[in-house]
Amino acid sequence: MAQVIEAEHLVKRYGDFEAVHGIDFSVSEGACFGLLGPNGAGKSTTIRMICCLAEVSSGRLTVLGHEAHPGNLTIKRQLGVVSQEDYLDPSLTVRENVELHGRFYGMGYREAKSRAQELLVFLQLEEKGSEQVRSLSGGMRRRAVIARALMGRPRLLILDEPTTGLDPQARILVWRKIRELKQEGVTILLTTHYMDEAQRLADDLVVIDHGTILERGTPGDLINRVVGxxxxxxxxxxxxxxxxxxxxxxxxxxxxxxxxxxxxxxxxxxxxxxxxxxxxxxxxxxxxxxxxxxxxxxxxxxxxxxxx
Amino acid sequence: MTANQRWSHGALMVFRRNFLAWVKYYKSSILLNFGEPLTNLLALGFGLGAYVATMAGVPFVDFIGPGLLAVTAMNAVTFDMTFEAYDRLNENGIYQAMITAPLTVPQIVAGEYLWEAFRSLLYGSVFLFVLLLLGLVHSWWALLVPLPLVVTGIMFSGPALLVAARARNHEQLFYYFTLVITPMFMFSGVFFPIARLPLLVRDIIILTPLFHVVNVVRALVLGHLYGGLLWDVAWIIGYVALFSWLPIRTLKRRLTG
Incomplete structure:
Protein backbone atom coordinates (compact mmCIF):
# COMPACT_ATOMS: atom_id res chain seq x y z
CA MET A 1 0.00 0.00 0.00
CA ALA A 2 1.16 3.54 -0.71
CA GLN A 3 2.85 5.43 2.10
CA VAL A 4 1.27 8.77 2.96
CA ILE A 5 4.02 9.84 5.34
CA GLU A 6 7.59 8.59 5.23
CA ALA A 7 10.18 9.83 7.71
CA GLU A 8 13.78 8.66 7.42
CA HIS A 9 16.33 9.71 10.03
CA LEU A 10 14.21 12.77 10.60
CA VAL A 11 15.98 15.37 12.75
CA LYS A 12 14.86 18.75 14.05
CA ARG A 13 17.25 21.09 15.83
CA TYR A 14 16.50 24.44 17.44
CA GLY A 15 19.94 25.95 17.95
CA ASP A 16 21.83 23.48 20.14
CA PHE A 17 18.70 21.66 21.21
CA GLU A 18 17.74 18.59 19.22
CA ALA A 19 14.00 18.07 19.58
CA VAL A 20 13.78 15.09 17.23
CA HIS A 21 16.80 12.73 16.91
CA GLY A 22 16.60 10.85 13.66
CA ILE A 23 13.27 9.04 13.79
CA ASP A 24 11.98 6.65 11.14
CA PHE A 25 8.36 5.79 10.60
CA SER A 26 5.81 5.52 7.84
CA VAL A 27 2.06 5.85 7.65
CA SER A 28 0.18 3.86 5.05
CA GLU A 29 -2.81 5.13 3.15
CA GLY A 30 -6.14 4.81 4.92
CA ALA A 31 -4.58 4.03 8.31
CA CYS A 32 -5.05 5.80 11.59
CA PHE A 33 -1.54 6.23 12.92
CA GLY A 34 -0.90 7.17 16.55
CA LEU A 35 2.03 9.31 17.59
CA LEU A 36 2.27 8.94 21.35
CA GLY A 37 4.62 10.36 23.91
CA PRO A 38 4.75 12.51 27.03
CA ASN A 39 4.91 16.30 26.86
CA GLY A 40 8.16 17.47 25.31
CA ALA A 41 8.77 14.11 23.60
CA GLY A 42 8.99 15.68 20.14
CA LYS A 43 5.45 14.98 18.92
CA SER A 44 4.47 18.55 18.20
CA THR A 45 7.76 19.26 16.46
CA THR A 46 7.25 16.21 14.25
CA ILE A 47 3.72 17.33 13.46
CA ARG A 48 4.91 20.85 12.62
CA MET A 49 7.34 19.39 10.09
CA ILE A 50 4.64 17.19 8.57
CA CYS A 51 2.31 20.21 8.30
CA CYS A 52 5.05 22.15 6.47
CA LEU A 53 5.26 24.64 9.31
CA ALA A 54 8.85 23.93 10.30
CA GLU A 55 11.99 23.19 8.32
CA VAL A 56 13.43 19.67 8.47
CA SER A 57 16.97 19.97 9.92
CA SER A 58 18.21 16.74 8.39
CA GLY A 59 16.94 13.43 7.14
CA ARG A 60 14.00 12.99 4.82
CA LEU A 61 10.32 13.62 5.23
CA THR A 62 7.87 12.99 2.42
CA VAL A 63 4.17 13.67 2.81
CA LEU A 64 1.77 12.50 0.10
CA GLY A 65 4.75 11.89 -2.13
CA HIS A 66 6.26 15.36 -1.78
CA GLU A 67 9.23 16.64 0.15
CA ALA A 68 7.90 18.52 3.21
CA HIS A 69 9.22 22.03 3.78
CA PRO A 70 7.62 25.33 4.83
CA GLY A 71 5.76 26.77 1.90
CA ASN A 72 5.02 23.46 0.19
CA LEU A 73 1.49 24.31 -0.84
CA THR A 74 1.00 21.06 -2.75
CA ILE A 75 1.12 19.21 0.56
CA LYS A 76 -0.80 21.82 2.53
CA ARG A 77 -3.70 21.77 0.09
CA GLN A 78 -4.22 18.07 0.80
CA LEU A 79 -3.93 18.36 4.59
CA GLY A 80 -6.56 19.05 7.20
CA VAL A 81 -5.20 20.05 10.57
CA VAL A 82 -6.88 19.96 13.96
CA SER A 83 -4.25 21.74 16.02
CA GLN A 84 -3.93 21.51 19.78
CA GLU A 85 -5.04 25.08 20.20
CA ASP A 86 -8.40 25.80 18.62
CA TYR A 87 -7.37 28.90 16.68
CA LEU A 88 -10.99 29.66 15.90
CA ASP A 89 -11.60 33.25 14.93
CA PRO A 90 -13.48 34.85 17.85
CA SER A 91 -14.76 37.68 15.67
CA LEU A 92 -16.60 35.35 13.32
CA THR A 93 -19.53 32.98 13.62
CA VAL A 94 -19.04 29.22 13.53
CA ARG A 95 -20.29 29.05 9.96
CA GLU A 96 -18.08 31.95 8.85
CA ASN A 97 -15.05 30.28 10.44
CA VAL A 98 -15.69 27.06 8.57
CA GLU A 99 -16.62 28.67 5.24
CA LEU A 100 -13.69 31.06 5.25
CA HIS A 101 -11.27 28.22 5.86
CA GLY A 102 -12.57 26.52 2.73
CA ARG A 103 -11.94 29.71 0.83
CA PHE A 104 -8.35 29.71 2.11
CA TYR A 105 -8.13 26.37 0.31
CA GLY A 106 -9.21 28.10 -2.87
CA MET A 107 -12.92 27.26 -2.87
CA GLY A 108 -15.43 29.56 -4.47
CA TYR A 109 -18.25 31.16 -2.50
CA ARG A 110 -20.98 28.65 -3.36
CA GLU A 111 -18.81 25.59 -2.98
CA ALA A 112 -17.56 26.72 0.44
CA LYS A 113 -21.11 27.48 1.54
CA SER A 114 -22.49 24.07 0.66
CA ARG A 115 -19.47 22.15 1.96
CA ALA A 116 -19.65 24.06 5.27
CA GLN A 117 -23.34 23.20 5.58
CA GLU A 118 -22.57 19.53 4.96
CA LEU A 119 -19.87 19.51 7.63
CA LEU A 120 -21.88 21.41 10.22
CA VAL A 121 -24.55 18.73 9.82
CA PHE A 122 -21.94 15.95 9.98
CA LEU A 123 -20.53 17.33 13.23
CA GLN A 124 -23.96 18.16 14.67
CA LEU A 125 -23.29 21.87 14.81
CA GLU A 126 -25.93 23.04 12.40
CA GLU A 127 -27.93 24.89 15.02
CA LYS A 128 -24.83 26.68 16.27
CA GLY A 129 -23.83 27.94 12.83
CA SER A 130 -24.74 31.56 13.34
CA GLU A 131 -23.37 31.82 16.88
CA GLN A 132 -20.16 33.56 17.78
CA VAL A 133 -17.37 31.13 18.52
CA ARG A 134 -16.88 32.38 22.07
CA SER A 135 -20.34 31.17 23.12
CA LEU A 136 -19.48 27.54 22.31
CA SER A 137 -18.65 24.82 24.83
CA GLY A 138 -15.30 23.04 24.63
CA GLY A 139 -16.79 20.07 22.80
CA MET A 140 -18.51 22.24 20.23
CA ARG A 141 -15.31 24.20 19.65
CA ARG A 142 -13.42 20.97 18.94
CA ARG A 143 -16.12 19.84 16.55
CA ALA A 144 -16.01 23.22 14.83
CA VAL A 145 -12.23 22.84 14.43
CA ILE A 146 -12.71 19.38 12.96
CA ALA A 147 -15.35 20.72 10.55
CA ARG A 148 -12.91 23.45 9.55
CA ALA A 149 -10.09 20.96 9.02
CA LEU A 150 -12.30 18.89 6.70
CA MET A 151 -13.26 21.81 4.46
CA GLY A 152 -10.49 21.17 1.98
CA ARG A 153 -11.44 17.46 1.60
CA PRO A 154 -8.06 16.38 3.01
CA ARG A 155 -6.34 13.14 2.06
CA LEU A 156 -4.42 13.33 5.33
CA LEU A 157 -6.04 14.56 8.53
CA ILE A 158 -3.81 15.58 11.43
CA LEU A 159 -5.49 15.31 14.81
CA ASP A 160 -3.28 16.84 17.49
CA GLU A 161 -4.94 15.95 20.80
CA PRO A 162 -8.45 16.15 19.38
CA THR A 163 -10.32 15.39 22.60
CA THR A 164 -8.20 17.05 25.30
CA GLY A 165 -10.49 18.80 27.76
CA LEU A 166 -13.70 17.24 26.47
CA ASP A 167 -16.32 15.51 28.61
CA PRO A 168 -16.90 11.77 27.98
CA GLN A 169 -20.02 12.35 25.86
CA ALA A 170 -18.20 14.79 23.61
CA ARG A 171 -15.26 12.42 23.28
CA ILE A 172 -17.51 9.58 22.19
CA LEU A 173 -19.07 11.78 19.51
CA VAL A 174 -15.64 12.86 18.23
CA TRP A 175 -14.45 9.23 18.16
CA ARG A 176 -17.49 8.23 16.15
CA LYS A 177 -16.79 10.95 13.61
CA ILE A 178 -13.14 9.94 13.37
CA ARG A 179 -14.17 6.33 12.65
CA GLU A 180 -16.58 7.51 9.96
CA LEU A 181 -13.80 9.48 8.33
CA LYS A 182 -11.57 6.45 8.43
CA GLN A 183 -14.21 4.43 6.67
CA GLU A 184 -14.24 7.05 3.95
CA GLY A 185 -10.56 6.32 3.41
CA VAL A 186 -9.04 9.43 5.01
CA THR A 187 -5.58 8.77 6.41
CA ILE A 188 -5.29 10.03 9.99
CA LEU A 189 -2.33 10.99 12.13
CA LEU A 190 -3.37 11.13 15.76
CA THR A 191 -1.58 12.38 18.84
CA THR A 192 -3.22 12.02 22.21
CA HIS A 193 -2.53 11.75 25.91
CA TYR A 194 -5.43 9.37 26.33
CA MET A 195 -4.20 5.84 25.81
CA ASP A 196 -7.73 4.47 25.64
CA GLU A 197 -8.29 6.82 22.72
CA ALA A 198 -5.20 5.57 20.91
CA GLN A 199 -6.16 1.98 21.65
CA ARG A 200 -9.62 2.51 20.17
CA LEU A 201 -8.63 4.48 17.10
CA ALA A 202 -5.06 3.72 16.05
CA ASP A 203 -4.23 0.83 13.70
CA ASP A 204 -0.58 1.39 14.17
CA LEU A 205 1.45 3.59 16.47
CA VAL A 206 4.83 4.71 17.72
CA VAL A 207 5.73 5.77 21.24
CA ILE A 208 8.34 8.50 21.25
CA ASP A 209 10.22 10.14 24.08
CA HIS A 210 13.17 12.54 24.16
CA GLY A 211 13.01 12.74 20.37
CA THR A 212 13.49 9.02 19.69
CA ILE A 213 11.11 6.17 18.95
CA LEU A 214 10.84 3.71 21.84
CA GLU A 215 8.43 1.20 20.33
CA ARG A 216 6.17 0.71 17.35
CA GLY A 217 3.40 -1.65 16.36
CA THR A 218 -0.35 -2.15 16.60
CA PRO A 219 -1.88 -1.48 20.03
CA GLY A 220 -2.49 -5.20 20.65
CA ASP A 221 0.96 -6.14 19.48
CA LEU A 222 2.59 -3.55 21.75
CA ILE A 223 0.61 -4.70 24.77
CA ASN A 224 1.64 -8.32 24.18
CA ARG A 225 5.24 -7.51 23.52
CA VAL A 226 5.96 -4.88 26.17
CA VAL A 227 3.86 -6.04 29.12
CA GLY A 228 1.67 -9.05 28.34
CA MET B 1 -9.59 20.50 -9.05
CA THR B 2 -11.87 23.51 -9.27
CA ALA B 3 -10.10 25.32 -6.47
CA ASN B 4 -8.86 28.80 -7.16
CA GLN B 5 -5.13 28.66 -6.62
CA ARG B 6 -4.29 32.14 -7.86
CA TRP B 7 -2.00 34.05 -5.54
CA SER B 8 -4.39 36.99 -5.33
CA HIS B 9 -7.27 34.78 -4.21
CA GLY B 10 -5.45 34.00 -0.95
CA ALA B 11 -4.73 37.66 -0.26
CA LEU B 12 -8.34 38.56 -1.02
CA MET B 13 -9.56 35.97 1.48
CA VAL B 14 -7.41 37.58 4.19
CA PHE B 15 -9.12 40.85 3.30
CA ARG B 16 -12.47 39.06 3.46
CA ARG B 17 -11.72 37.75 6.95
CA ASN B 18 -11.09 41.28 8.20
CA PHE B 19 -14.17 42.57 6.45
CA LEU B 20 -16.41 39.88 8.00
CA ALA B 21 -15.03 40.74 11.43
CA TRP B 22 -15.35 44.48 10.85
CA VAL B 23 -18.99 44.55 9.72
CA LYS B 24 -19.94 43.30 13.17
CA TYR B 25 -18.67 46.44 14.88
CA TYR B 26 -18.31 49.02 12.14
CA LYS B 27 -20.53 51.62 13.80
CA SER B 28 -18.43 51.87 16.94
CA SER B 29 -15.29 51.58 14.85
CA ILE B 30 -16.17 54.55 12.67
CA LEU B 31 -17.10 56.57 15.74
CA LEU B 32 -13.82 55.70 17.49
CA ASN B 33 -11.62 56.46 14.52
CA PHE B 34 -13.42 59.62 14.00
CA GLY B 35 -14.13 61.18 17.37
CA GLU B 36 -10.56 62.11 18.15
CA PRO B 37 -9.58 63.93 14.95
CA LEU B 38 -12.95 65.66 14.89
CA THR B 39 -12.43 66.85 18.46
CA ASN B 40 -8.99 68.11 17.48
CA LEU B 41 -10.43 69.90 14.49
CA LEU B 42 -13.22 71.58 16.44
CA ALA B 43 -11.19 72.47 19.54
CA LEU B 44 -8.00 73.53 17.82
CA GLY B 45 -9.43 74.71 14.52
CA PHE B 46 -12.23 76.82 15.87
CA GLY B 47 -11.05 77.33 19.45
CA LEU B 48 -7.35 78.05 18.92
CA GLY B 49 -8.23 79.31 15.45
CA ALA B 50 -10.10 82.21 17.04
CA TYR B 51 -6.73 83.52 18.28
CA VAL B 52 -4.43 82.25 15.56
CA ALA B 53 -6.25 83.74 12.62
CA THR B 54 -4.13 82.45 9.76
CA MET B 55 -1.37 79.92 9.20
CA ALA B 56 0.80 80.09 6.08
CA GLY B 57 -1.70 82.47 4.51
CA VAL B 58 -4.89 80.45 5.06
CA PRO B 59 -7.36 80.43 7.99
CA PHE B 60 -6.02 78.16 10.76
CA VAL B 61 -8.92 75.70 10.62
CA ASP B 62 -8.49 75.37 6.84
CA PHE B 63 -4.81 74.69 7.42
CA ILE B 64 -5.20 71.91 10.00
CA GLY B 65 -8.29 70.25 8.47
CA PRO B 66 -6.45 68.39 5.67
CA GLY B 67 -3.56 67.64 8.05
CA LEU B 68 -5.93 65.97 10.47
CA LEU B 69 -7.42 64.04 7.57
CA ALA B 70 -3.99 62.55 6.88
CA VAL B 71 -3.59 61.79 10.60
CA THR B 72 -6.98 60.05 10.67
CA ALA B 73 -5.83 57.74 7.92
CA MET B 74 -2.49 57.08 9.63
CA ASN B 75 -4.11 56.29 12.97
CA ALA B 76 -6.88 54.13 11.53
CA VAL B 77 -4.22 51.98 9.90
CA THR B 78 -1.69 52.03 12.71
CA PHE B 79 -4.07 51.10 15.53
CA ASP B 80 -5.48 48.20 13.54
CA MET B 81 -2.15 46.94 12.25
CA THR B 82 -0.49 47.04 15.68
CA PHE B 83 -3.08 45.96 18.27
CA GLU B 84 -5.28 43.82 16.05
CA ALA B 85 -2.39 42.16 14.23
CA TYR B 86 -0.65 41.51 17.55
CA ASP B 87 -3.75 39.65 18.71
CA ARG B 88 -4.09 37.78 15.42
CA LEU B 89 -0.54 36.53 15.91
CA ASN B 90 -0.31 36.06 19.67
CA GLU B 91 -3.76 35.79 21.19
CA ASN B 92 -6.22 34.07 18.89
CA GLY B 93 -4.00 32.30 16.37
CA ILE B 94 -5.69 33.74 13.29
CA TYR B 95 -2.43 33.90 11.37
CA GLN B 96 -1.58 30.38 12.55
CA ALA B 97 -4.87 29.09 11.17
CA MET B 98 -4.19 30.87 7.88
CA ILE B 99 -0.66 29.53 7.53
CA THR B 100 -1.83 26.00 8.34
CA ALA B 101 -4.36 26.32 5.54
CA PRO B 102 -2.54 26.82 2.27
CA LEU B 103 -1.80 30.54 2.63
CA THR B 104 1.70 31.99 2.61
CA VAL B 105 3.14 34.83 4.66
CA PRO B 106 3.36 37.18 1.63
CA GLN B 107 -0.32 36.46 0.89
CA ILE B 108 -1.30 37.22 4.49
CA VAL B 109 0.74 40.44 4.45
CA ALA B 110 -0.71 41.51 1.10
CA GLY B 111 -4.23 40.83 2.36
CA GLU B 112 -3.57 42.94 5.43
CA TYR B 113 -2.22 45.82 3.32
CA LEU B 114 -5.25 45.67 1.09
CA TRP B 115 -7.46 45.82 4.15
CA GLU B 116 -5.57 48.78 5.61
CA ALA B 117 -5.78 50.57 2.27
CA PHE B 118 -9.55 50.12 2.56
CA ARG B 119 -9.62 51.43 6.14
CA SER B 120 -7.50 54.42 5.25
CA LEU B 121 -9.75 55.15 2.28
CA LEU B 122 -12.92 54.75 4.30
CA TYR B 123 -12.02 56.69 7.42
CA GLY B 124 -10.17 59.38 5.44
CA SER B 125 -13.11 59.82 3.07
CA VAL B 126 -15.60 60.14 5.91
CA PHE B 127 -13.35 62.86 7.37
CA LEU B 128 -13.17 64.55 3.99
CA PHE B 129 -16.96 64.60 3.90
CA VAL B 130 -17.03 66.31 7.32
CA LEU B 131 -14.55 68.91 6.07
CA LEU B 132 -16.90 69.47 3.14
CA LEU B 133 -19.88 69.96 5.48
CA LEU B 134 -17.86 72.46 7.52
CA GLY B 135 -17.03 74.37 4.36
CA LEU B 136 -13.34 73.54 4.61
CA VAL B 137 -12.94 71.96 1.15
CA HIS B 138 -11.91 74.56 -1.37
CA SER B 139 -11.19 72.74 -4.59
CA TRP B 140 -12.43 70.07 -6.95
CA TRP B 141 -8.96 68.57 -6.67
CA ALA B 142 -10.20 67.15 -3.36
CA LEU B 143 -11.89 64.47 -5.43
CA LEU B 144 -8.40 62.97 -5.85
CA VAL B 145 -7.82 62.62 -2.08
CA PRO B 146 -8.84 58.91 -2.09
CA LEU B 147 -5.72 58.14 -4.15
CA PRO B 148 -3.18 59.27 -1.54
CA LEU B 149 -5.39 57.68 1.12
CA VAL B 150 -5.07 54.23 -0.44
CA VAL B 151 -1.31 54.56 -0.82
CA THR B 152 -0.97 55.97 2.69
CA GLY B 153 -2.85 53.01 4.09
CA ILE B 154 -0.35 50.62 2.57
CA MET B 155 2.62 52.79 3.54
CA PHE B 156 1.78 52.87 7.27
CA SER B 157 0.87 49.16 7.38
CA GLY B 158 4.38 47.77 6.86
CA PRO B 159 6.12 49.34 9.87
CA ALA B 160 3.07 48.78 12.10
CA LEU B 161 2.90 45.10 11.19
CA LEU B 162 6.62 44.77 11.85
CA VAL B 163 6.11 46.29 15.30
CA ALA B 164 3.20 43.91 15.97
CA ALA B 165 5.27 40.90 14.87
CA ARG B 166 8.23 41.84 17.07
CA ALA B 167 6.37 43.04 20.17
CA ARG B 168 6.35 40.71 23.16
CA ASN B 169 3.35 42.34 24.85
CA HIS B 170 0.80 45.09 24.38
CA GLU B 171 2.94 47.60 26.31
CA GLN B 172 5.65 47.42 23.67
CA LEU B 173 3.10 48.49 21.07
CA PHE B 174 2.61 51.73 22.97
CA TYR B 175 6.30 52.54 22.49
CA TYR B 176 5.64 52.77 18.79
CA PHE B 177 2.92 55.33 19.40
CA THR B 178 4.90 57.31 21.96
CA LEU B 179 8.18 57.30 20.07
CA VAL B 180 7.05 57.38 16.45
CA ILE B 181 3.40 58.11 15.79
CA THR B 182 2.78 60.93 18.29
CA PRO B 183 5.94 62.92 17.43
CA MET B 184 5.04 62.57 13.76
CA PHE B 185 1.55 63.81 14.53
CA MET B 186 2.90 66.87 16.36
CA PHE B 187 5.75 67.85 14.04
CA SER B 188 4.90 66.75 10.51
CA GLY B 189 3.31 70.00 9.45
CA VAL B 190 -0.22 69.17 10.60
CA PHE B 191 -0.54 72.18 12.88
CA PHE B 192 2.17 74.55 11.59
CA PRO B 193 4.49 74.81 8.58
CA ILE B 194 7.98 73.53 9.28
CA ALA B 195 9.70 76.45 7.52
CA ARG B 196 10.76 78.26 10.70
CA LEU B 197 12.09 75.21 12.53
CA PRO B 198 15.89 74.73 12.82
CA LEU B 199 17.42 73.16 9.72
CA LEU B 200 18.30 69.88 11.41
CA VAL B 201 14.76 69.44 12.71
CA ARG B 202 13.40 70.19 9.27
CA ASP B 203 15.69 67.58 7.72
CA ILE B 204 14.41 64.99 10.16
CA ILE B 205 10.79 65.91 9.48
CA ILE B 206 11.31 65.63 5.74
CA LEU B 207 12.30 62.01 6.38
CA THR B 208 8.97 61.21 8.04
CA PRO B 209 6.29 59.72 5.82
CA LEU B 210 3.39 61.65 7.36
CA PHE B 211 4.90 65.00 6.33
CA HIS B 212 4.59 64.18 2.63
CA VAL B 213 1.06 62.85 2.97
CA VAL B 214 0.02 66.06 4.74
CA ASN B 215 1.52 68.14 1.93
CA VAL B 216 -0.29 66.21 -0.77
CA VAL B 217 -3.67 66.09 0.97
CA ARG B 218 -3.52 69.75 1.95
CA ALA B 219 -2.66 70.79 -1.60
CA LEU B 220 -5.62 68.82 -2.99
CA VAL B 221 -8.15 70.04 -0.41
CA LEU B 222 -7.09 73.69 -0.65
CA GLY B 223 -6.46 73.55 -4.39
CA HIS B 224 -2.91 74.92 -3.98
CA LEU B 225 -1.01 72.70 -6.38
CA TYR B 226 2.70 73.20 -7.07
CA GLY B 227 5.56 71.32 -8.70
CA GLY B 228 7.22 70.36 -5.40
CA LEU B 229 4.35 67.96 -4.72
CA LEU B 230 5.91 65.53 -7.17
CA TRP B 231 8.75 65.16 -4.66
CA ASP B 232 6.24 64.31 -1.95
CA VAL B 233 4.63 61.73 -4.22
CA ALA B 234 8.05 60.25 -4.97
CA TRP B 235 8.87 60.02 -1.25
CA ILE B 236 5.57 58.28 -0.56
CA ILE B 237 6.07 55.73 -3.34
CA GLY B 238 9.62 55.17 -2.15
CA TYR B 239 8.43 54.52 1.39
CA VAL B 240 5.78 52.08 0.18
CA ALA B 241 8.45 50.14 -1.73
CA LEU B 242 10.80 50.22 1.25
CA PHE B 243 8.35 49.48 4.09
CA SER B 244 6.19 46.81 2.47
CA TRP B 245 8.87 44.13 2.83
CA LEU B 246 9.58 44.90 6.47
CA PRO B 247 7.30 42.44 8.28
CA ILE B 248 7.66 39.43 5.98
CA ARG B 249 10.86 37.97 7.42
CA THR B 250 9.79 38.39 11.02
CA LEU B 251 6.36 36.91 10.37
CA LYS B 252 7.92 33.96 8.56
CA ARG B 253 10.16 33.32 11.53
CA ARG B 254 7.26 33.61 13.97
CA LEU B 255 4.90 31.37 11.99
CA THR B 256 7.19 28.76 10.46
CA GLY B 257 10.22 28.78 12.77
Missing part, protein backbone atom coordinates in the same frame (compact mmCIF):
# COMPACT_ATOMS: atom_id res chain seq x y z
CA UNK A 229 -2.06 -9.41 27.96
CA UNK A 230 -3.10 -9.39 31.61
CA UNK A 231 -2.44 -7.29 34.66
CA UNK A 232 -2.67 -7.97 38.35
CA UNK A 233 -3.00 -4.65 40.08
CA UNK A 234 -2.27 -4.37 43.81
CA UNK A 235 -3.21 -0.97 45.12
CA UNK A 236 -1.49 0.76 48.06
CA UNK A 237 1.14 -1.92 48.12
CA UNK A 238 3.89 -1.78 50.74
CA UNK A 239 7.26 -1.64 48.90
CA UNK A 240 8.87 -4.42 51.00
CA UNK A 241 5.91 -6.71 50.57
CA UNK A 242 5.79 -5.87 46.88
CA UNK A 243 9.44 -6.86 46.54
CA UNK A 244 8.81 -10.23 48.16
CA UNK A 245 5.93 -10.80 45.75
CA UNK A 246 8.14 -10.01 42.79
CA UNK A 247 10.93 -12.25 44.12
CA UNK A 248 8.60 -15.20 44.55
CA UNK A 249 7.54 -15.22 40.93
CA UNK A 250 10.79 -14.30 39.24
CA UNK A 251 11.01 -17.62 37.41
CA UNK A 252 7.69 -16.98 35.68
CA UNK A 253 7.20 -14.70 32.67
CA UNK A 254 6.15 -11.62 34.61
CA UNK A 255 6.86 -7.95 34.07
CA UNK A 256 6.47 -5.90 37.22
CA UNK A 257 6.04 -2.17 37.33
CA UNK A 258 5.23 0.41 39.99
CA UNK A 259 2.63 2.99 39.06
CA UNK A 260 2.65 5.34 42.04
CA UNK A 261 2.10 3.12 45.10
CA UNK A 262 0.36 0.43 43.04
CA UNK A 263 2.26 -2.66 42.01
CA UNK A 264 1.44 -3.98 38.56
CA UNK A 265 2.26 -7.52 37.58
CA UNK A 266 1.91 -8.16 33.88
CA UNK A 267 1.83 -11.52 32.18
CA UNK A 268 0.29 -13.23 29.20
CA UNK A 269 -0.24 -16.30 31.36
CA UNK A 270 -1.62 -15.11 34.68
CA UNK A 271 -3.07 -18.32 36.18
CA UNK A 272 0.31 -19.86 37.12
CA UNK A 273 1.32 -16.54 38.66
CA UNK A 274 -1.73 -16.49 40.92
CA UNK A 275 -1.25 -20.16 41.77
CA UNK A 276 2.34 -19.54 42.80
CA UNK A 277 1.38 -16.56 44.95
CA UNK A 278 -1.26 -18.67 46.65
CA UNK A 279 1.24 -21.43 47.33
CA UNK A 280 3.60 -18.92 48.88
CA UNK A 281 0.69 -17.41 50.81
CA UNK A 282 1.59 -14.05 49.35
CA UNK A 283 -1.59 -13.38 47.40
CA UNK A 284 -3.14 -10.23 48.89
CA UNK A 285 -6.78 -10.31 49.97
CA UNK A 286 -7.55 -7.45 47.59
CA UNK A 287 -6.27 -7.30 44.08
CA UNK A 288 -7.63 -6.43 40.68
CA UNK A 289 -7.13 -8.67 37.70
CA UNK A 290 -7.70 -6.99 34.36
CA UNK A 291 -6.59 -6.90 30.76
CA UNK A 292 -3.39 -4.94 30.22
CA UNK A 293 -3.86 -1.69 28.35
CA UNK A 294 -1.89 0.66 26.20
CA UNK A 295 -1.61 2.96 29.19
CA UNK A 296 0.43 0.26 30.95
CA UNK A 297 2.69 0.08 27.89
CA UNK A 298 3.04 3.83 27.82
CA UNK A 299 3.95 4.14 31.49
CA UNK A 300 6.32 1.19 31.26
CA UNK A 301 8.11 2.78 28.29
CA UNK A 302 8.21 6.42 29.28
CA UNK A 303 8.54 6.11 33.05
CA UNK A 304 6.49 7.67 35.76
CA UNK A 305 8.24 10.98 36.28
CA UNK A 306 6.18 14.09 35.79
CA UNK A 307 7.29 16.00 32.72
CA UNK A 308 6.13 19.50 33.48
Missing amino acids: TECLEIAECDPGYGQSLVDSIQLLQVVSDWQGDSLMLFSSDMDPVIARLQEEKLLPTQYYRRRASLEDVFLRLTGRDLRE
